[in-house]
Amino acid sequence: MSEQTIIIVEDDEITALNLNMSLQKQGYKVLAMCDNSADAKNKINAYKPNIVIIDISLQESNDGIELAKIVRKKYNIPFIFLTSYSDDEIISQAKLTEPYGYIVKPFDPNSLHATIQMALFKYQVENERKDDIDNLKVDKLNLEKLLYSKRAEDKPIVPFGGKYHLDISICETFYNGKKIKLTKKENAFLRLLVAQLGLVVSFEQAMNYVWDENGATENSVRTLVWRLRNKLETDIIKNASGIGYYIEE
Numbered sequence: 001m002s003e004q005t006i007i008i009v010e011d012d013e014i015t016a017l018n019l020n021m022s023l024q025k026q027g028y029k030v031l032a033m034c035d036n037s038a039d040a041k042n043k044i045n046a047y048k049p050n051i052v053i054i055d056i057s058l059q060e061s062n063d064g065i066e067l068a069k070i071v072r073k074k075y076n077i078p079f080i081f082l083t084s085y086s087d088d089e090i091i092s093q094a095k096l097t098e099p100y101g102y103i104v105k106p107f108d109p110n111s112l113h114a115t116i117q118m119a120l121f122k123y124q125v126e127n128e129r130k131d132d133i134d135n136l137k138v139d140k141l142n143l144e145k146l147l148y149s150k151r152a153e154d155k156p157i158v159p160f161g162g163k164y165h166l167d168i169s170i171c172e173t174f175y176n177g178k179k180i181k182l183t184k185k186e187n188a189f190l191r192l193l194v195a196q197l198g199l200v201v202s203f204e205q206a207m208n209y210v211w212d213e214n215g216a217t218e219n220s221v222r223t224l225v226w227r228l229r230n231k232l233e234t235d236i237i238k239n240a241s242g243i244g245y246y247i248e249e
Contacts, residue, residue: 056083078123161236198249
């Protein structure tokens with residue numbers, strides 16, 4: 001295991017020392033031990049650890065929860081709560097910070113190690129997914145360039161699916177010369193498919209390009225495709241099972 005760095009935020013000296021000793025035995029590097037949120041913020045900012053362990057009831061208040069909010073929002077570092085509390089209200093507040101795990105006092109060294117490893121793994125997967133989504137985002141300017149390159153001769157017409165064509169000058173779709181009436185989202189999704197003829201448009205690409213607002217899901221895409229298919233004269237939109245949709249080139 002490559003050495004992972006940790007900052008402990010715990011105001012009980014005995015617990016902090018036991019954590020420090022246990023973590024070092026397991027191969028972690030403890031960068032600092034802090035007993036208050038102000039010191040913790042300074043140390044986190046200075047050292048940028050791989051993970052932070054935070055006492056949920058720091059100094060017998062909700063300082064641990066407030067610190068966790070800052071760690072997530074400002075530093076984007078995974079954190080684990082350390083708690084001996086089972087109070088529903090405190091746990092409910094803690095959940096809102098979306099911790100990467102909980103350690104219950106008195107802690108078990110093996111459980112401590114497992115919780116840290118799971119937290120680091122979850123954090124890695126989350127960031128990889130964010131990177132994947134960013135890479136899948138279709139820039140509107142690049143999309144226009146793709147459509148422009150698919151024109152028939154020097155006309156603003158992109159033929160596809162046999163008797164269909166997309167007029168990129170007016171953003172309208174036609175079948176046998178007759179305009180197909182589409183909603184804004186249907187039109188955007190079809191343009192995305194036509195710009196990438198022969199390639200699969202993933203659910204993630206569709207959600208990022210078609211929906212300006214947050215909250216779109218794979219079911220949103222499926223519903224949109226269902227409506228779009230009902231408006232098209234022929235079944236040109238193909239399924240790529242579990243991945244997305246495409247139109248054959």
